[in-house]
Amino acid sequence: MGRFRHKSALVILAVALAGAAAFAVVAIGIGKAQTIKVDVKLVRLLVSVKDGQGELVGSLEKPDFSVYDSGVKQDIAVFEHHTEVPLSVSLLIDTSGSTSSNLRYEITSVEKFLHALVREGNPGDAAALYAFNDEVTRLNSFTRREQRLVDSLKDLRGKAGTSLYDAVHLASRDLAGRDGRHVIVAVTDGGDTTSVKNYADAFESAQNVDAIIYPILVIPITNDAGRNLGGERALDTLASGTGGRVFQPMGVGELDEAFTQILRDLRTQYLVAYYPHNLPAEAPRFHLVRVELSRKDLRATTRTGYYGDAPLTERAPR
DSSP: OHHHHHHHHHHHHHHHHHHHHHHHHHHHHHHHHHTOOOOOOOEEEEEEEEOTTSOBOOOOOGGGEEEEETTEEEOEEEEEEGGGSOEEEEEEEEOSGGGTTTHHHHHHHHHHHHHHHHHHSOTTOEEEEEEESSSEEEEEEEEOOHHHHHHTTTTOOOOSOOOHHHHHHHHHHHHTTOSSEEEEEEEEOSOOOSOSSOHHHHHHHHHHTTEEEEEEEOOSOOSGGGSOHHHHHHHHHHHHHHTOOOBOOOSHHHHHHHHHHHHHHHTTOEEEEEOOOSOOTTOOSEEEEEEEESOTTOEEEOOSEEEOSOOOOSOOOO
16 A cells, blocks of 8 residues: 555655646747737738829739838738728718708719629629718618618708718728728718817828728818818828828719719729738837839839727717
8 A cells, every 4th residue: 555655645746747837938938929010910001003105004023013111111911902802981070060052963973883892893892881070970880781871861860060080980990890891981072170089190090990981072162262282291101101082073973973983992902911021120100101012104003001000999079
């Protein structure tokens, strides 16, 4: 009996020593892991390419692209021609008092755009609708049901102020987590007068969900003295910073053409994505990004950078 107990004690001691050794190895491993920072965020760039005449070019391949993050060349991990990747399009319609004279024909053009989006594109494309004046109203969550979208537009009336930045912020939050490409189209006269959020909030919100912003600037006043030129410039930087562009249609025909151009852009895009590596130790919070092409006669348009922080955690306005 005594010999048995002695052997058991030895076995227990051996197991304990082995466990302690294993724990030490794990602890060392944990300690090492804590000193290594690995950024596994996939940075997605939606890129439009045009030639010298402004025509879209959709026939390029991965070797034609080079990507730089904070000045450092990156390895392209994902490359896709984007005609097959579904769109989530948030349509923001300005219903402030200053837009009331143009609202009817704007809605008619929006209906045509929705028809083309749902019936002529990828079967996974979907749209959401928002109206904004001094408040932001979600008229419809993402859907492909065209009639439901059109019905949401029937009772819109122009009144009160303009909360454009709040609308961009809310639309961005609703885009978070959706597969495919994220797009915000804002039909507005350019001024923001009543938002809780500011320009920086709107820009960061869109950047954090990889959203391209296409403002359609419907100007009820052609005289510079009566226009909100500061608001118009803000729209221009919102668009260029996210890889979009501003349209300034004059009349119904040009408004229809603006929507047609947006769809054409979206259906000729490339997805170029990479995992950031070898970045400077003191890289700023907003990482500047640029895309270069092997063909010097072509021009690439994409967002100017991205925020290295985690996605938004703030509560949506209204």
